[in-house]
Amino acid sequence: MSNQSSSTETSARSSVPTNQWIKGIVFTALFGALFIAGSFIKINLGFTPVPITLQTFTIMLAGGLLGAVYGFWSIFIVVALTALGLPLMNGSGGIAQITGPTGGFIWMFPVSAFLIGWVSDRIFARRKKLNRMQQLSLLLSVFAFGSLLVYVSGIPWLAHVLDNAKYDTFTGALRAGMYPYMPGDAIKAVVATFIILSLKPILPTIRPTK
Template sequence: MSDSQSTAKEPIRTSGSAEETRGWIRGTVYVALFAALFVGASYVKSGPGAAVPFSLQSFAIMLAGGLLGAAYGFWSIFLVVALTAVGLPLMNGPGGTAQLFGPTGGFIWMFPFSALLIGWATDRLFAGRGKPRAKSTALLLIAMLVFGVLLLYITGVPWLAHVSDKLDFIGAVKIGMVPFLLGDAIKAVAAALIVAALRPLVPAVRPARKN
């Protein structure tokens, strides 16, 4: 009797292991894809010579967190930041500590955590749902604005004032925040709409959790 029970249970363990492996592979592929998207967005940049140039980095971060969820969203951005830290010029800069501790360092440090928190919010807003409701989309937009925009300013602007010899905090706000508010708001709206539309197609990227 015990042998037959063991035989009956074996396919279930094998199937679960195979599904976990497929989920891990899918997750790894999507981390790499969104890391590449983030690198590409870093090179869509304007304002050469500006202390904080305009780019699509935050837009890519919002998409990574919103579509991949907290864990994979975090790792997709952290991977690029980590490789930049060791010297690879992946974020339209020289790479290395010179970039991480330069004028935009305060923004860069927070990028992975921005994706993490956006993913955390999105995982909960759309858990077990098909098409998102208008209320969920509105809450998603708020999450994008808080975690994808405001959070970056909270660390980015004070650091800009700290490393600059010419800017105090108010000056850093005028240079590193005010000119970008409208553009960041537009990126947040666009990201929220894209995530709300595509999120129902994405849950299979993450391994299913079993009770």
């Protein structure tokens, strides 16, 4: 009887990594698809090649809900497949999509998801409900890593690529690629944080096995 019980416990323990792996793949694919959908929802402003999209919003959700590792892979895989030629972002693909005017923003997307997930994992560690300070910390992290960090690589690259005397300087690139988007970024961060606070406690825990 004890041998049978021991065998059952061993089987149960061995199934945990498999279940985590399956859940990780499912959620990675789901949020990758969400990121693709967010890429197709865009508004062109006309005076700049940088459109308004829901890409950063989906990145905030991917990192905040999936955590660092799976959040990173959900975005990185889409970016990598786009670079290989699949029309997954804005309906186009290939190296030109990754090295074009918005390339600097795209490179940072997986890193943003990873850092948001890293913060989210630690804030929610061993707790389901956050106090006000923890909620504020999460909001600031989502905004800093999901919005401000993207501009760190996006703006210099935009200034480098643009062939426009009005926007090919760093100051001009700020006017073309950052200033018009900041209010929307703030709104995205608030909404994403609210969704993370609502869903993170009830989502199944998915962490890569050690």
